Amino acid sequence: MARYTGPKTKISRIFGEPILGNGKYLTKNSNPPGQHGAARKRKQLGEYGLQLKEKQKAKYTYGVLERRFRNTFEEASRMRGVTGENLIRLLESRLDNVVYRLGMAPSRPAARQLVSHKHIMVNDQVINIPSSRVKPGDIISFKDKSAANTSLTSQVRGKNPKFGWLDWNESEQKGTFIAYPERENVPENIKEQLIVELYNK
Template sequence: MARYIGPKTKIARKFGEAIYGDDKAFEKRNYPPGQHGNARRRGKKSEYATQLMEKQKAKYTYGILERQFRGLFKKATAADGITGDVLLQLCESRLDNVVFRMGIAPSRSAARQLVSHRHILVNGEKVNIPSYHVKPGDVVAVREKSKSLDAITSSLSNASHPYEWINWNNDKMEGTFVSTPERIQIPENINTQFIVELYSK
């Protein structure tokens, strides 16, 4: 399956929450998609269905395909710490996610595009791999030639930079990934225990 590029509101409605950020269309119709919408009777979900839904939510939120996600889970299993928490930390350490968190792009998909098109530097070097693992102390910056791009300046003008694990310098258009965030600092509403249980079967 290729990366999902369809209507984001439809996916948000599927999970019952705005996983892609503020969404006026979702607020108007925050019930599951489909011909019968809210009227359709839905039985109690099985344990497997609940676990699968949580995994799908995490994959859609971070824009990661199954093979990559499974690879991250294997890394998380081998690392020290709680597997579910480490899994989310690995997702947060991806370059496309860090670019999004710094406010350089308004969404993770936009951040992925900026990285792929070589607009982003890591420690002064061009990196065009969205899944690149950013380490504490790494400096992520907008390439000099790209600083005047409307997409970037517009996104930064609306950014609030609320994340404690990132230091942002607006004048230089660069930020430091100070530390890997703790689970409590990550705002995504994902129950990683369900994902761990699913992959452990």
């Protein structure tokens, strides 16, 4: 199963943001990667460079490789409404992202692992494809055997209250995907319009 397995702090240093992990090492060394770090003279990025960088940031943030990301963009462009906002909605509705947003896993890579190892059910059916799309009304929960595993359930921290498009039932350890989120409610620092401009060249 294709995914990024390289150094996470290096990626965070490229963008200057903790897009992978909690960013605790980024506070120690926020210089761009490379032999000379901050001392290296770096040229100003042009229009294409800024657009490409924004696309790369979105890909690393959601853990999506190039072909899957391109297919998601093409699907977003066929939908009604603003293409950039549709792209963010589709990325947010990925099963691994929803598991992460519900607080069932501490990070997106951890959520991806939960899904691929068959610990997660959607509407009482085990789904092991992280890129599966969740629809409004779908209920996400642990498999019964996994719910009894304290090493898994101990990592559950519950949903952040600012994610209003999700609902989390603490007593039943179940979450509901209520609706696709509006762009202003998604906290990711991604300029999706630059991605649209890049693919429309």
